[in-house]
Amino acid sequence: MTTASVPLPNWISYGLIPLLNLMLAFFFSGLVVWAIGENPLKALNFLIQGSLGRGDAIGFTLFYTTSFIFTGLSVAVAFHAGLFNIGSEGQAYVGGLGAALAALALDHYVPWYVTMPFAIAGAAIFGAAWALIPAWLQAKRGSHVVITTIMFNFIGAALMVYLLVNVFIVPGKMAPETRTFLPGGQLPKLDWLMGLFGLDQGPAPFNVSFLIALVMCYLVWLLIWRTKLGYEMRTLGISPSAAIYAGVPYVRTVIIAMLISGGLAGMMALNAVNGAAARLQVEFVAGAGFVGIAVSLMGRSHPVGIILAAFLFGILYQGGADLSFEMPSITRDMIVVIQGLVILFAGALEYMLRPTVVRIYQQFVKA
Amino acid sequence: MRPLHIRNSKGRRLSLDPSTVPAIELVGIDKKFGPVHANKNINLGVAKGTIHGIIGENGAGKSTLMSILYGFYQADQGEIRIGGRPTVIRDSQAAIAAGIGMVHQHFMLVENFTVIENITLGVEGGPLLGQSVDRARVELQRLEKEYGLEVDPDAVIEELPVGAQQRVEILKALYRGAEILILDEPTGALTPAEADHLFNVLRILRDQGKTIILITHKLREIMAITDTVSVMRRGEMVATRATAETTVEELAELMVGRRVLLRVEKGEANPGAVLLSVTNLTVKDSRGVTMVDNVSFEVKAGEIVGIAGVAGNGQSELLEAIAGIRKPTSGEILIDGQPVAGLDASRRRDLGLAHIPEDRHHMGLVLKFEEYENSILGYHRDPKYGRGALLDLDAIRADAEEKIAKYDIRPPNPRLKTANFSGGNQQKIVVAREIERDPKLLIVGQPTRGVDVGAIEFIHRRIIETRDAGKAVLLVSVELDEVRSLSDRILVMFAGRIVGEKTSDAGEQTLGLMMAGIAA
Numbered sequence: 043m044t045t046a047s048v049p050l051p052n053w054i055s056y057g058l059i060p061l062l063n064l065m066l067a068f069f070f071s072g073l074v075v076w077a078i079g080e081n082p083l084k085a086l087n088f089l090i091q092g093s094l095g096r097g098d099a100i101g102f103t104l105f106y107t108t109s110f111i112f113t114g115l116s117v118a119v120a121f122h123a124g125l126f127n128i129g130s131e132g133q134a135y136v137g138g139l140g141a142a143l144a145a146l147a148l149d150h151y152v153p154w155y156v157t158m159p160f161a162i163a164g165a166a167i168f169g170a171a172w173a174l175i176p177a178w179l180q181a182k183r184g185s186h187v188v189i190t191t192i193m194f195n196f197i198g199a200a201l202m203v204y205l206l207v208n209v210f211i212v213p214g215k216m217a218p219e220t221r222t223f224l225p226g227g228q229l230p231k232l233d234w235l236m237g238l239f240g241l242d243q244g245p246a247p248f249n250v251s252f253l254i255a256l257v258m259c260y261l262v263w264l265l266i267w268r269t270k271l272g273y274e275m276r277t278l279g280i281s282p283s284a285a286i287y288a289g290v291p292y293v294r295t296v297i298i299a300m301l302i303s304g305g306l307a308g309m310m311a312l313n314a315v316n317g318a319a320a321r322l323q324v325e326f327v328a329g330a331g332f333v334g335i336a337v338s339l340m341g342r343s344h345p346v347g348i349i350l351a352a353f354l355f356g357i358l359y360q361g362g363a364d365l366s367f368e369m370p371s372i373t374r375d376m377i378v379v380i381q382g383l384v385i386l387f388a389g390a391l392e393y394m395l396r397p398t399v400v401r402i403y404q405q406f407v408k409a
Numbered sequence: 410m411r412p413l414h415i416r417n418s419k420g421r422r423l424s425l426d427p428s429t430v431p432a433i434e435l436v437g438i439d440k441k442f443g444p445v446h447a448n449k450n451i452n453l454g455v456a457k458g459t460i461h462g463i464i465g466e467n468g469a470g471k472s473t474l475m476s477i478l479y480g481f482y483q484a485d486q487g488e489i490r491i492g493g494r495p496t497v498i499r500d501s502q503a504a505i506a507a508g509i510g511m512v513h514q515h516f517m518l519v520e521n522f523t524v525i526e527n528i529t530l531g532v533e534g535g536p537l538l539g540q541s542v543d544r545a546r547v548e549l550q551r552l553e554k555e556y557g558l559e560v561d562p563d564a565v566i567e568e569l570p571v572g573a574q575q576r577v578e579i580l581k582a583l584y585r586g587a588e589i590l591i592l593d594e595p596t597g598a599l600t601p602a603e604a605d606h607l608f609n610v611l612r613i614l615r616d617q618g619k620t621i622i623l624i625t626h627k628l629r630e631i632m633a634i635t636d637t638v639s640v641m642r643r644g645e646m647v648a649t650r651a652t653a654e655t656t657v658e659e660l661a662e663l664m665v666g667r668r669v670l671l672r673v674e675k676g677e678a679n680p681g682a683v684l685l686s687v688t689n690l691t692v693k694d695s696r697g698v699t700m701v702d703n704v705s706f707e708v709k710a711g712e713i714v715g716i717a718g719v720a721g722n723g724q725s726e727l728l729e730a731i732a733g734i735r736k737p738t739s740g741e742i743l744i745d746g747q748p749v750a751g752l753d754a755s756r757r758r759d760l761g762l763a764h765i766p767e768d769r770h771h772m773g774l775v776l777k778f779e780e781y782e783n784s785i786l787g788y789h790r791d792p793k794y795g796r797g798a799l800l801d802l803d804a805i806r807a808d809a810e811e812k813i814a815k816y817d818i819r820p821p822n823p824r825l826k827t828a829n830f831s832g833g834n835q836q837k838i839v840v841a842r843e844i845e846r847d848p849k850l851l852i853v854g855q856p857t858r859g860v861d862v863g864a865i866e867f868i869h870r871r872i873i874e875t876r877d878a879g880k881a882v883l884l885v886s887v888e889l890d891e892v893r894s895l896s897d898r899i900l901v902m903f904a905g906r907i908v909g910e911k912t913s914d915a916g917e918q919t920l921g922l923m924m925a926g927i928a929a
C-alpha cells in the first residue's frame with residue numbers, strides 16, 4: 043500500500059524494472075548452471091550465439107517469436123476485458139484445423155497468396171469457435187473461463203488426435219498428420235527480409251506469418267485503444283460495476299473478447315502449420331499457448347511489450363535448444379527451469395522490486 | 410536530545426509531553442506532482458490535545474499534505490517534527506511507529522474479516538492467532554469503554570453500517586498506539602446521527618490528550634468541533650484561526666477567495682409533462698431483502714423532486730432501478746412515457762436519462778482511465794465521439810477540455826489519470842459529464858459529496874438551471890439541507906417506502922421525524 047500508487051516515469055516502469063527483473067532471472071539461472079558444475083558465462087554465450095549468432099539461429103528465434111506474438115496477443119485481448127484465457131493452447135491447436143483445411147482445399151489450384159486469406163480466416167474462425175463455448179458459459183452461466191478453457195485444452199487435444207489419426211492420416215503412413223501441402227498452401231519463408239540485413243536463414247522456418255503477426259499487433263492496438271468496443275472491454279476489465287453503470291453489454295462484450303482472443307490464438311497455426319511444417323501434425327502448438335500467458339504478462343498486455351517479450355522467449359527457446367546441445371549436462375529440463383525463472387521474475391514477481399526502486403527514485407528526485 | 414516518549418511494557422506510548430511543544434509540526438513542506446505544485450512551503454503546528462481542522466477548495470492539497478504526514482508520499486522539501494523531534498516518515502509503518510494513525514476516506518478494511526481480525530491484522534504479535542486475538546479482545550474492550558467506540562468485535566465488516574466501519578478504522582489506529590489521528594473527510598458517507606456519534610468520540614479522544622487533524626468540507630462541522638482551523642488554497646496555507654474567533658462566512662471567503670453564497674436561490678417551479686413515472690416498484694438487494702417496497706411517484710418536467718431519508722432506506726436501490734443498474738422484482742418505470750423494463754443503462758440514456766451515481770469510485774468513474782476517457786463513460790457510443798467503430802480522440806479531448814474549463818476541474822489536464830485528481834474534482838468530472846448531456850431526466854445521488862463550498866454553489870446552480878430549462882430532476886441526498894434547499898417537492902423514504910410528501914418549506918423537525926419512521 044505504501045508505494046504502490048507512487049507514480050514512476052514510464053522509462054522506469056516499462057524499461058528499467060523489466061530489465062532489472064530480467065537480470066535477476068539470469069542471475070539465478072546462472073546459479074543453477076553453476077550448481078551443476080558448468081560455467082554460467084559460457085552457457086550464456088552459447089545461449090546468445092545459439093539464438094542470435096548466425097542467420098539460421100536468428101531465423102529460428104524469429105519463428106518462435108512469431109508464434110508467441112500470436113498467443114501473447116490472444117491472452118492480452120481477453121485480459122483487457124477482465125478474462126483470463128488459459129485456453130490459447132487449445133484454440134491454437136484447433137485453429138490449425140482451419141488453416142490446414144484451407145491449404146488442403148486450395149493448394150492444388152491457386153498460388154499461396156490466394157490461399158493465405160482463407161488460411162487466416164480458417165485459423166481465426168476455428169480458434170474463435172474453440173473459445174465460443176467457454177465464452178458463452180462465462181457470459182451466461184458465470185462458469186469461470188479459467189476452468190472451462192483448461193478443460194477445452196484437453197478436449198481440443200483429444201479431438202485433434204482423433205481427427206489426425208482417423209480422418210486426415212495419409213493412407214499407408216504411420217505418422218498421424220495430413221499430407222504435405224503444395225507450395226500453394228504454404229506460407230513462404232522470408233529470405234528476402236533476412237537478406238536485407240545480409241543474413242541467410244538457411245533451413246530456419248521464419249515465414250510470412252511474422253508479418254501477419256505484426257499487422258495483428260497493430261490491429262490489436264487499434265482495437266483496444268481506439269475503438270468503442272475496446273473502450274467497453276477495458277471498462278469491463280477494470281471496473282465491472284462502472285461497466286454496468288455505463289451500459290456496457292456484459293454478455294456481448296465477454297463473448298466478442300473471447301472470440302477475438304481465440305481467433306488470435308488460432309492464427310498461431312499459420313506459423314507452425316502453413317509456414318514451418320507444411321502439414322498439420324499432432325501437438326504442433328508445443329506449449330506456445332502457455333508461453334503466451336507469460337508473454338502477455340511480461341509485455342503488460344501491450345502489443346509493443348508483447349513483441350519484445352515474445353522475442354525474449356524466442357531467444358530462450360532457440361538459444362536454449364542450442365545450449366543443451368552444446369552443453370549436454372544442461373538438459374532440456376534445465377532449459378525449462380531457466381524459462382520458468384524468467385517467467386517468475388519478469389512476470390509473477392513484477393512488483394517485487396518496485397518498492398525498492400520507488401524508494402531509490404524518491405531519494406534521487408529529492409536530491 | 411532528550412527523549413520525549415517512553416514505551417511501557419506493552420509497547421504503548423506514554424507521553425511525558427511538555428504542552429509547549431506542538432504534537433505535530435510541519436516546516437516548509439513542499440510537494441510537486443510533475444507540473445502540479447500540490448503543497449507550497451507549508452508550515453503548520455498543532456498543539457497536543459486539540460482538534461485542528463483543515464479546509465480548502467478541491468485540489469488545494471489537503472489530502473496530499475496528510476499523505477506526506479502519513480508516509481504515503483515523500484515531501485520534496487521540508488521537515489516533519491513529532492513532539493518536537495524531527496522525524497523521517499518513509500511509509501505507513503514509520504508513521505504508526507511515530508504514533509500517527511489515519512482514517513482514510515475509503516476504508517482500508519478487509520470486507521469479509523471480522524472486526525477483531527481487521528484490528529489485529531498485521532500486528533498479531535506471535536505465530537498463534539488465537540492468543541493474539543484473545544489479547545486483542547481485552548485491549549479492545551478497554552479502548553471501546555474509554556472512548557465510547559462501541560462495535561461488536563465479532564461482526565463481519567461488510568455487514569456493518571458505514572459509521573461502525575469507521576469506528577473500526579479508529580479502533581485500528583488506537584490499537585496500534587496512535588497519539589495523533591488524521592481523518593480525511595470522515596463524514597462524507599455518514600448519516601447525521603453517525604456523524605454526531607463520531608464527533609462525540611473525537612471529543613473524548615481529545616480530552617484524553619490525543620491530537621486530531623480533521624479535513625472536511627462542511628464548515629458547520631469545523632465550527633462545531635475544532636479548536637483551531639487552517640485554510641489551504643492552491644497548495645498554500647493561507648490562514649490559521651482559532652475556531653472561536655472566526656465565522657463560517659469568513660472561512661468560506663478565505664477558502665475560495667471570494668464571497669460564497671451559502672444559500673440556494675431559486676425561483677418558482679413550473680411543472681409540465683410527466684417525464685418519470687414509477688408505479689408499484691419493488692426492488693430487492695442481492696441478498697433478497699426488499700429494499701424498495703411498492704413505491705409509486707412521478708417527476709414532472711421543470712421540477713426537482715428530492716428524496717429525503719436516512720442512508721440505507723432504499724434510496725440507492727431506487728436510483729439504481731431507475732438507471733437500469735438493478736433489476737426490479739415488480740412494478741413499472743416510464744421514462745418520458747416509454748416503459749424501460751429490459752433496457753440497460755445505455756438504452757435508457759438514449760431516452761434522455763442522465764445519472765450522477767452516489768458512488769463515484771465504483772460506478773461513475775474508472776479510476777485507471779485518463780480524465781478524457783471518463784468524460785464519455787456511458788456516452789461513448791454517441792456518434793459525436795467518433796463515427797463507426799472508432800473513437801475520435803481529438804473530438805473527445807476537445808469536449809473534455811470544454812467541460813474542464815466550464816466546471817473548473819483542476820488540474821485542467823484531460824490526460825491525467827483520474828485517480829490522481831482530488832476527490833472533489835473527481836466528483837466534478839462526473840457532474841459535468843451528466844449535466845452537460847442536457848438530459849430530459851436527471852437523477853442525482855449525493856451530488857456534492859466531497860465537494861468544496863464554491864463547487865457546491867456551482868453544482869446547485871447547474872441543477873436548478875437544468876430544472877429551469879424544463880427538465881425533470883430526481884435528487885437523493887443524505888444531506889437534509891441539500892434536499893430542502895433544492896427540491897420543489899420532498900418525498901420521505903423510510904424502510905423502502907415513501908412515507909409522505911412535503912413541500913420544500915417543511916421544517917427540519919417534521920422531516921426528521923418522518924425519516925425516523927415516527928410520523929407521517
Ligand SMILES: Nc1ncnc2c1ncn2[C@@H]1O[C@H](COP(=O)(O)OP(=O)(O)OP(=O)(O)O)[C@@H](O)[C@H]1O
Binds near residue numbers: 829830861
Ligand atoms: N499522484 C498524483 N499524481 C499527480 N497529481 C496528483 C496526485 N495526487 C494528487 N495530485 C494533484 O495534487 C493536487 C492536490 O490534490 P489533493 O488530493 O491533495 O487535494 P485535496 O485538497 O485533498 O482536494 P479534495 O478536497 O478535492 O479532496 C490536485 O491538483 C491533484 O490533482
Ligand SMILES: [Mg+2]
Binds near residue numbers: 471472473593831833
Ligand atoms: Mg482530498
